[in-house]
Amino acid sequence: MEEMEFDYEEVVKATENFNPRRIIGKGSHGMVYKGVLFNDRLQVAVKKPSEGLESLHDNSKLENEIRVLSSLRESPHVVNLLGTSSYNDHKKLIVMELMPNGSLHDLLHGHANKTTWPKRVEIAMQIARAVQFLHEAVVIHRDIKSSNILFDSHWNAKLADFGLAVKGGLSEPGPAPAGTIGYIDPCYTTPDKLSTKNDIFSFGVVLLEIISGRKAIDVCKTPASIVERVKTSDELKEFCDTRMPLPPNYMVGSVTRLLSFAARCVSLNEEERPWAGEVVMGMEMELNCFFRVPAWRLCVLKGVVWFRNRKRRKKPFVSIISVSSGKKKSSMTMTIKDVLADLTFHS
Structure with missing residues (x-):
């Protein structure tokens, strides 16, 4: 720069x-x-x-x-x-x-929770691209956390605070391990353990925060660690933020895939952790089913909803969308009501 x-x-x-x-x-x-x-x-x-x-x-x-x-x-x-x-x-x-809209930590853990699932997935993708960008530039951040992810005037997420970052190859041992409790990779115990996998673990913790709305460490909860909490969740709905409705049908595949990536990122087996580009590509494939609705189509959509109500049809649809969750695949219907519910995040 x-x-x-x-x-x-x-x-x-x-x-x-x-x-x-x-x-x-x-x-x-x-x-x-x-x-x-x-x-x-x-x-x-x-x-x-x-x-x-x-x-x-x-x-x-x-x-x-x-x-x-x-x-x-x-x-x-x-x-x-x-x-x-x-x-x-x-x-x-x-x-x-200047990043005038505060941090991801403020957004997730403040008193007013104004996000939707599409916006949370969008934020996760922006962070993944930030991590990918750094690792391709041979930079390890070492302090990825929700309070170091800031929002610009358009509510785009950007990674900040490079005081602990390391630039260059890893042919020599790095500096002493550093980071923030709750986010730091437990495998990062000595200077020679420094790698991009450390950032991937921290990124995974942030993904878990985005999905659950829980802090990385919350002594008021059992277990206190969000990483331990995900291990005890059998279903997506058990881990999702309880302050907001469950993901709508057309977002279930995306949120499930995001949780799957998060679980891999925080694995204690470093070989199981994906690289940031893999997360970006995987989520982009998943989000092919999530599209923008131009403003001029809003009136058309509202008209169709009105027509549905008049004719009392049970469940008209815009399109059938194929989504994937882990190894299983299923088809889901995205209703016009679903599109209109989250339209504000694409105008």
Whole structure:
């Protein structure tokens, strides 16, 4: 990603001298502030080291994040680096695109749950593409979790926070194991165990969060670990988020396939874990049955629904869709009512 150098005084002014009211995110190695640059024409997010790290003169995590992001080409699935700003003997701040709609963690575990199953599957696909993009660029993120997945103004999910990321080949042992409890791969116990499979495990935990609405670790639940919970679920409906209706018929295949991939991702047998591209291709094949409805067709669909009600037909259909769930295949009917129910996510 191309980066530019921002004037430090301008960044200070843009964040109101790093006013606490401007804080929009906190991490183990930095604070993120909302700022406005170029005479209020550009909204940005500015990350600076936490006070604790500044007192220790430790800017290594931010420097690593700059180094990794600078090495990547621009991607719609990774938070965009706009540039840096230098201060105090070449220390740097990071200036990034603003992600105004919060994190996936906020969306899933906040008080207001406004997602549908099509939107959750869409989010899962965007994260899978982000992981695929990184691994093809020979980058291991090492801290994939729902709080590091942010939404832009159009509610597209992007992967953020590259402070722990590792760039380059794996011919030599990596750094000491790091990550977040509940997401970190239990097989990642020593530096020589670093691999893309570590990210795949963390990604699998996020998929389980998306499907179940549960936190990765919740001490109020039994079992506390979401990974252990999926092992005790015999049916899809036992694992789905109880705060919302079960997936409609035309989404059952997609959500089931997603859960199947998630279970493979968190397997303790690393050989069983899929690579990110496999998840993307598998879900794209599954989602061939899920299509967009142009706005001009909405009136037509509503008219057909009205005609159905008038004629009192029991179950008209748009099309028969073949879906797959694991090794079994079945046919399901997508009713017009199903399409209209989720139309808002495709306009």
